[in-house]
Amino acid sequence: MPAQGNALTRCRDWLRAHPLACDAVLAAAVLGAMVLGSFVEPHGDGTGPTFSARTPRPLSVVLMVVGAAALVARRRAPVRVLVCTGAAAVSDFAAGDPHAPVAMSTVVALYTVASRTDRPTTWRVGLATMAVLTAAAMSFGSAPWYTQQNLGVFAWTGMAAAAGDAVRSRRAFVDAIRERAERAERTREEEARRRVAEERLRIARDLHDVVAHHIALVNVQAGVAAHVMDRRPDQAKEALAHVREASRRALDELRATVGLLRQSGDPAAPTEPAPGLAVLDDLLEGFRHAGLPVRVARTDQDTHLPAAVDLAAYRIVQEALTNVRKHAGPGATAEVSVLRVGRTVEVTVLDDGGTAAPAAPAEGPAPARGEPDRPGVRAPAAR
Known part of the structure; x- marks a missing residue:
């Protein structure tokens, strides 16, 4: 048939x-x-x-x-x-x-x-x-x-x-x-193309507003801080605080705007959680298996941190231990301390330099929030 x-x-x-x-x-x-x-x-x-x-x-x-x-x-x-x-x-x-x-x-x-x-x-x-x-x-x-x-x-x-x-x-x-x-069918396709073009224009306008305004503010405040750093450190600190706040707002608004580009079928969040201090023991165990003895001291158990602060602390420890593994002498050991001090979390990574002379504490990049007042890195915790 x-x-x-x-x-x-x-x-x-x-x-x-x-x-x-x-x-x-x-x-x-x-x-x-x-x-x-x-x-x-x-x-x-x-x-x-x-x-x-x-x-x-x-x-x-x-x-x-x-x-x-x-x-x-x-x-x-x-x-x-x-x-x-x-x-x-x-x-x-x-x-x-x-x-x-x-x-x-x-x-x-x-x-x-x-x-x-x-x-x-x-x-x-x-x-x-x-x-x-x-x-x-x-x-x-x-x-x-x-x-x-x-x-x-x-x-x-x-x-x-x-x-x-x-x-x-x-x-x-x-x-x-x-x-x-x-x-x-042609009308639907034209309407879809028109809506996509309008949405792209709106997102581009929002991105321009966010980036142009906040980056301009960061640029001005950074210039002020560089100008008065030696003569008026208090004013420089205030300018740097404005820089930090403006950059934080820019990142938040940029994240919200880019989130609009997510497709309808994409998950609302990653399928796997972002790393944080909750999995710090697994990270340290990996370095121990790689031949770097690491001691840890923690007082942050049962502490809830904002996701950005938690991820930043984890990355700081990861980068610092990586530098110890690559640049310290043979037989070096490291010590990691994570301390909760009031509303802040203090992360410190030290190494003994191996067979060489004792080295200064290895510090990671500055976090998005909080200020260090001693060797190590501090990040404010949630209230």
Whole structure:
């Protein structure tokens, strides 16, 4: 069954790509039907139609060929093809040969006109064709005007016009639905692009405001601190405090702004927690396995620190022990102390320098918050 469906699909696609060949095949089929119909006796022996031995006249054969050949151009000139086939059918009726159904080609041409034009044209052309063919059949036929053959001409032309109009309406409906769907898709894409552009512009504006304002403030305060560092250290400390506060606000606002760039499917937080003093023992154990003896003294158990302070203290210990491991002499030992003093946490890392002379305490980079007042690093804890 799937193979048959694929074959039908390929055949249909080929016919759509070659409309002239499709019309030629249809014309040949109509010609064959007309030729076979010309040998059929409608009344037969009283029980139904029979296939008689009577052959159509040569003029009727010519008219059938002309009517079928005209159907090849039915897509390019439907009205002209209808006029040509209608004239051939009227001529066949006038010839008085009831065995030549040339009107069959006119029915196909009328269907084409109805399916490729508008409804008013279908009504006008359909009624005219029905009237002309029915009148010709009634006027030139040897049988009475009310015979089935005459009523059949009227019915077939009417059904051809109705079928063509229905096909045209359905085709227009499908095209309208397709066009509406494509327009809706384009509208959604354009709306999405517009919203993305607006969001990018807003985020860029926010980033500019955050970076420009706070960095300018940091620059000014740093310049003031450098200028008065030697003569007025108190004012320099105050300027550095302003620098620290401005940078903290800039980082917070920058973090909030960049957080807007998170995709809808991204997790709200990392799947793994950031390292902190809670896993300090694991860090020290790793250095011990690497050959650096480390002693630890802690009084910060059961202490809750802000995430940024906790991470900063962890990184300070990590960097200091890394420097001891890389630059101290062989056989060096280190000592790490983490002390809670009021609202601050004091982190100190010392090493004995190995076989060399005792070295000064190794200090990590200054934390984001808090000020050192002794060797080591302090970071304020949560209230």
